Amino acid sequence: MMNTFRIKGGQTLRGDFYPQGAKNEALQVICAVLLTSKPVRIKNIPEIQDVLKLIEILETLGVKITKNAKGDYTFCSEHIDFDYLKSNEFRRDGAKLRGTIMILGPLLGRFKEGYIPIPGGDKIGRRRLDTHFQGFKNLGAVFTYKEEEKFYSVVAKELKGCYMLLEEASVTGTANIIMAAVLAEGQTQIYNAACEPYIQQLCKMLCSMGAKINGIGSNLLTIEGVSQLDGTEHTVLPDMIEIGSIIGLAAMTQSEITIKNVSWDNLGNIPDTFKRLGIRIERKNDDMFIPSQKHYKIQNFIDGSILTISDAPWPGFTPDLISIILVVATQAKGSLLIHQKMFESRLFFVDKLIDMGAQIILCDPHRATVIGMNQEVPLRATNMASPDIRAGIALLIAAMSAKGESLISNIYQIDRGYENIDVRLRALGADIERIAT
Ligand SMILES: CC(=O)N[C@H]1[C@@H](OP(=O)(O)OP(=O)(O)OC[C@H]2O[C@@H](n3ccc(=O)[nH]c3=O)[C@H](O)[C@@H]2O)O[C@H](CO)[C@@H](O)[C@@H]1O
Numbered sequence: 001m002m003n004t005f006r007i008k009g010g011q012t013l014r015g016d017f018y019p020q021g022a023k024n025e026a027l028q029v030i031c032a033v034l035l036t037s038k039p040v041r042i043k044n045i046p047e048i049q050d051v052l053k054l055i056e057i058l059e060t061l062g063v064k065i066t067k068n069a070k071g072d073y074t075f076c077s078e079h080i081d082f083d084y085l086k087s088n089e090f091r092r093d094g095a096k097l098r099g100t101i102m103i104l105g106p107l108l109g110r111f112k113e114g115y116i117p118i119p120g121g122d123k124i125g126r127r128r129l130d131t132h133f134q135g136f137k138n139l140g141a142v143f144t145y146k147e148e149e150k151f152y153s154v155v156a157k158e159l160k161g162c163y164m165l166l167e168e169a170s171v172t173g174t175a176n177i178i179m180a181a182v183l184a185e186g187q188t189q190i191y192n193a194a195c196e197p198y199i200q201q202l203c204k205m206l207c208s209m210g211a212k213i214n215g216i217g218s219n220l221l222t223i224e225g226v227s228q229l230d231g232t233e234h235t236v237l238p239d240m241i242e243i244g245s246i247i248g249l250a251a252m253t254q255s256e257i258t259i260k261n262v263s264w265d266n267l268g269n270i271p272d273t274f275k276r277l278g279i280r281i282e283r284k285n286d287d288m289f290i291p292s293q294k295h296y297k298i299q300n301f302i303d304g305s306i307l308t309i310s311d312a313p314w315p316g317f318t319p320d321l322i323s324i325i326l327v328v329a330t331q332a333k334g335s336l337l338i339h340q341k342m343f344e345s346r347l348f349f350v351d352k353l354i355d356m357g358a359q360i361i362l363c364d365p366h367r368a369t370v371i372g373m374n375q376e377v378p379l380r381a382t383n384m385a386s387p388d389i390r391a392g393i394a395l396l397i398a399a400m401s402a403k404g405e406s407l408i409s410n411i412y413q414i415d416r417g418y419e420n421i422d423v424r425l426r427a428l429g430a431d432i433e434r435i436a437t
């Protein structure tokens, strides 16, 4: 069944918002349970489409899963069904999301073989997997790709640690290589490693399972292989992308919102980047208070030139919040150049914002200039489909600020990353309804 959101915009929201656990961390640490035959308990798992699908795939793989409470699961990977891994069912199920790619590293590390169909995820431009496979090959694995079956396999007689310099700081690639290397023989050094909080959390969890990893949080990881890993307990951080989305929503709708328990120390430059758009953000212990603001003014650079916000590997600004920055800028005072460097098809949704009356010039697939309207002319309500997860939430924010009723279809693309977003926004006073179409 396809669902649509009906949104009556123009309401001011107010209240406390509790962020969900981080989707991209959950996908990594859930895959890591494959590294041990012992129970691993993970708390604060967001119960969103992508994560639930991964859990379902692990269950079919033979992992015993107990749900202790909402978002709190224990996984035990004593036996793995390699027949299923090579089956047609897996070729179909495994292709549904991006996160499944990260079962390869742990399977290769522990069993010396792993299989995966070409993974799904957002259609936001080319999404290469070269870094993953080059990393596995560096450790001694043989990589095969059957083009007609769209199926990858990695097998090794043994994995041997080595020094490697990654071609790019791929997030899921780094996670995959770490998970293979923790059980490889000897020392592995990964330079140009991604170091997002997702990766730091994965490393911390692996260390509590007995792995030996140094350099956590930096782009040089040194791993001493161990022969086996133990069980553990781990809690997923709040989702920094959801937190950024709510900052954007508060600013656009001139609302006063407190985002609870944000884990400030793991937000990097996200709060400061929104502040550069003139949005006031206050720290209150571990909560984030966003006061209601009639207007917000984009800062210029020191030399007076137009501000540019671009994405970069961590600790740079995350590409997953670029669409939100863009939509928020449409009602700021001033102009902004958005430069989405990593993905080439993530800005096309600006067409919809232009339909709603936003002043945006798409310069090329990577850059858009936004001329803010200073909340003087509201966006117009419209009907639209959500193209990808972050454009989806950006359009939802636009619809919440627009006068009148908007419809957003294809909201599966929002549900896969935001848990019950309609219910949680209604609690803040939003007029949003989920309708079956
Ligand atoms: C499930 C998951 O965790 N998904 C996240 C993960 O995807 P994922 O791990 O798939 O993304 P990668 O980090 O591999 O790369 C994303 C894109 O950026 C390009 N690239 C990457 C690194 C680099 O230094 N330069 C560069 O240009 C790649 O070529 C690719 O086109 O990281 C992305 C980048 O933060 C996020 O958007 C995704 O939400």
Ligand SMILES: C=C(OP(=O)(O)O)C(=O)O
Pocket (backbone or CB within 6 Å): 023, 024, 050, 098, 099, 120, 121, 122, 320, 389, 390, 417
């Ligand atoms: C692009 C994203 O997700 P995925 O990598 O799962 O497609 C995202 O979370 O913004």
